Amino acid sequence: MADGAAHDTFRIEARNWLEENCPPSMRTPMSDADVIWGGKGQVFHNPEAKLWLERMGEKGWTAPEWPREYGGGGLSRGEAAVLQQELGRIKARPPLFSFGLWMFGPALLEFGSEEQKKRFLPDIVMGRTRWCQGYSEPGAGSDLADLQTKCEDKGDHYLINGQKVWTSYANHADWIFCLVRTDTSVKHGGISFILFDMKSEGVETRPILLISGSSPFCETFFTDVKVPKDQLVGEVNGGWTIAKRLLQFERQSISASGFGASTAGAGALGPHDIAKAKIGVNSDGALADGDLRGRIAKHLMYNKAFGLTVRRSTETAKAGGDIGPTTSILKYCGAKLNQDKTELVVEALGADGLGWSGDGFDKDELDATRAMLRAKGNSIEGGTSEVNLNVIAKRVLGLREHQ
Ligand SMILES: Cc1cc2nc3c(=O)[nH]c(=O)nc-3n(C[C@H](O)[C@H](O)[C@H](O)COP(=O)(O)OP(=O)(O)OC[C@H]3O[C@@H](n4cnc5c(N)ncnc54)[C@H](O)[C@@H]3O)c2cc1C
Incomplete structure (x- = not known):
């Protein structure tokens, strides 16, 4: 079937599905208070928001183009564009706002192992895990590669010590994707990209007040945090390439949104x-x-x-x-x-x-x-x-x- 005809068929399917599955209150304008970030701490004040997330997540349409084997919708680019148009047509609210969807997931798809993709991506699609970004440090913001958070190889695990800052929603996040220093003798080539549970022993967050009066981010401290070795993404000391790619996804998503x-x-x-x-x-x-x-x-x-x-x-x-x-x-x-x-x-x-x-x-x-x-x-x-x-x-x- 030619692309145009296939898209027409998909458009009808998507339109019918959305008509049946997008609850009425999810077709109304939203305020900041209505945003669903997902994760274990998510409270749903509106049960229809929960239903909408569950339905879209199960369909894989929170991440329409991610492969099906990782929970995504498996849609082609053209189909994903049609889906966006159909969501726009009924003024549907995004079911999920998520650093996992916008930044971490796309990077993991490029750089993660098969096991890591199967382990982490489906929970992002379903909004079950909320991620935060551990990049900036008190002495490393614009010059991010100067970061000093130490990650030592202890044989059967890594041990992390250091501090991050401005970590958005670290106090609400379930997991963190984090840049750490695994080699002090070189700058960019001594950085690794690692994932860990924010409930791990030794992780502490302290919210910081922003000029607007809200506390969207934190100081984040790591004291002897033990991380299993299979949670390092890519090669040891190969994290800078992943970090830069993720920043591109971040910049694209925050400007597009x-x-x-x-x-x-x-x-x-x-x-x-x-x-x-x-x-x-x-x-x-x-x-x-x-x-x-x-x-x-x-x-x-x-x-x-x-x-x-x-x-x-x-x-x-x-x-x-x-x-x-x-x-x-x-x-x-x-x-x-x-x-x-x-x-x-x-x-x-x-x-x-x-x-x-x-x-x-x-x-x-x-x-x-x-x-x-x-x-x-x-x-x-x-x-x-x-x-x-x-x-x-x-x-x-x-x-x-x-x-
Ligand atoms: C709302 C908000 C949310 C954030 N969320 C996160 C998060 O979730 N995770 C995370 O890791 N970080 C987060 N950040 C941190 C953010 O990425 C850093 O604040 C940013 O990269 C700048 O670093 P810095 O604050 O250390 O400033 P600095 O790097 O110290 O910069 C200070 C000033 O010097 C200027 N400057 C520095 N270097 C140069 C240069 N080479 N040329 C010209 N000018 C320069 C800068 O533009 C800036 O004006 C967040 C920040 C904000 C405001």
């Missing part, structure tokens, strides 16, 4: 609608404040162009093209756009955008203020904007380093 679960606040409305409602319109029906109108229009145009660029690069990646370092462009622009958007929302709200708590502000207004503050981290997480600009200069534009 509009910076994770974070909403811009003020409900589903954009800066344009809010500004019109708060400031009013002129005799042509356009936003009365010409300066703000111009800046919002510019933002909306960039946003549209960015959306199309993300779509193009997603299609290129799906067609097997290497988008590698261009993910840095997406990450850089996505961060800037989200910061612009959340700032414009607060500006449009005027004095109503200056609340922190209390009865004088409604929930959407308070969310808008916090979303604007949270967005400051967008140009730091997943590699800072400056570092991404360096990557673009060197690896995309081919510019030489200034001597």
